[in-house]
Amino acid sequence: xxxxxxxxxxxxxxxxxxxxxxxxxxxxxxxxxxxxxxxxxxxxxxxxxxxxxxxxxxxxxxxxxxxxxxxxxxxxxxxxxxxxxxxxxxxxxxxxxxxxxxxxxxxxxx
Amino acid sequence: xxxxxxxxxxxxxxxxxxxxxxxxxxxxxxxxxxxxxxxxxxxxxxxxxxxxxxxxxxxxxxxxxxxxxxxxxxxxxxxxxxxxxxxxxxxxxxxxxxxxxxxxxxxxxxxxxx
Numbered sequence: 493x494x495x496x497x498x499x500x501x502x503x504x505x506x507x508x509x510x511x512x513x514x515x516x517x518x519x520x521x522x523x524x525x526x527x528x529x530x531x532x533x534x535x536x537x538x539x540x541x542x543x544x545x546x547x548x549x550x551x552x553x554x555x556x557x558x559x560x561x562x563x564x565x566x567x568x569x570x571x572x573x574x575x576x577x578x579x580x581x582x583x584x585x586x587x588x589x590x591x592x593x594x595x596x597x598x599x600x601x602x
Numbered sequence: 603x604x605x606x607x608x609x610x611x612x613x614x615x616x617x618x619x620x621x622x623x624x625x626x627x628x629x630x631x632x633x634x635x636x637x638x639x640x641x642x643x644x645x646x647x648x649x650x651x652x653x654x655x656x657x658x659x660x661x662x663x664x665x666x667x668x669x670x671x672x673x674x675x676x677x678x679x680x681x682x683x684x685x686x687x688x689x690x691x692x693x694x695x696x697x698x699x700x701x702x703x704x705x706x707x708x709x710x711x712x713x714x715x716x
Contacts, residue, residue, distance in 0.1 A: 537706075590645070
């Protein structure tokens, strides 16, 4: 069965500290992985996807098929990064149905 | 473009009632997916509509049904409401159904079942 696990409900860091939001997935085939973000009082929006290999707002994520992980990283956290982050998976070549993790709330302290 | 819009914003129903939620996709999009987000959980896929047909369905009972209209807007219907149906219902639209096509989410409809 396809599953996404985000082990941390809350991650609190100070401004300027490095950030790593963990995401592990369970899927035997070729997955497509995404990070979605939800800022306070805003709708869910795509942050980045592994296939594009982009860096968005200083965030990067590398797909590690050996460890079945897709951790989100940023070297220096900013207060405006405070938000709810969801890791999601879809099955490559199929529909774009998304399977979400439970989310991690990132709180960046001044 | 207002993006994906949903109505109503909030809704309160009692057990056993029926509810209809509505979604208008982003301009140019033809595919609508519905998700249920319970408190403290990530969104869970309900079903997806493309070309006015249900293309894929998640693990939800038949009490959950939907429809897509020729203008690509969509409705989600839930019959015989249970307390456990209380959640935020999200609509997402995309262009086509293949994987990799970005889904754009609406603000959601908050359903409370008493």
